[in-house]
Amino acid sequence: MAFALVMLVGAPFVVAQAPAEASMGLVSKIFYFHVPAAMLTLSSSFVCGLASLAYLARRRPGADHVALAAAELVVVFGLVVLVTGPLWARKAWGVWWVWEARLVMTLVMWMIFVAYLMLRRFGGPGAEVLAAAVGLFGMAVSPFVYWSVNLWRTMHPTTSVLPSLPSSMALPLWYCVAAFVCLYVGLLLTRVRVARGQAALERAYLALED
């Protein structure tokens, strides 16, 4: 986690060396945080979905802890995507928000994972099973979020932009992706440890009552 934070501290210095995009200028550098956060939002939804599937199949608490941690990280990284995107759009498109496929589907997916966390918080006993079904549903939506720019006509750039980047922009981007991945792994492991501690606490309270 400390390594990830150090990498993230270095990210603005790396991004500062990258050239600005021709039509948008300085604001295009939002890209270097927006894209890695979006990648991890989608990846984390898959982690949550697969862990939920494993939990539904075998009912092992470890899988449930991973699903819960991944769902929280979808909400955290999704929030970064949903805030940095409109800041970029305001300069690039002249508006903060457009009700087009990519943006709406990202918002819907984010709200599904917020619903997952609300269910975990207030659902009472057995909520983890219902939440696992919601996690699966969230995972099912995420490929549509990714492909939406290719399937429908949207204002959002398509998925072909990343492979076309020159190395002067691609290298800082992949540095930021690496920093975000390290951060993601660190946060996921920490959150799983907290969930394990919470489960141990619940067992200890039961032992105290007996």
Add this chain to the structure above:
Amino acid sequence: MPGLGRSCCRMGLVAGLAAFASRTVFAFQGASEFVPADQLGQNTVPGGVLLLVAYAVAWLAVVVYVWILWRRAGRIERELGDIAAKLAASGRRPD
């Protein structure tokens, strides 16, 4: 139900922010009156400010989440310590 009250406050805050954001968004949905050409260009936002806000939000989200995790872990550790002490006092061995 103090947890529910806190969550309602948080949801109220998010709903307020969403209402403010949507008001701002709809303010930019097309023109509602004639704007002379020589008054155009007042709608420009400096890119540097947007960039700084974007990076600040990303950092803030991470820092707040790490702080929440740290607080949760501390509370769990404290409560586990208390229960272990109670179990030891009652002559039982904590697992």
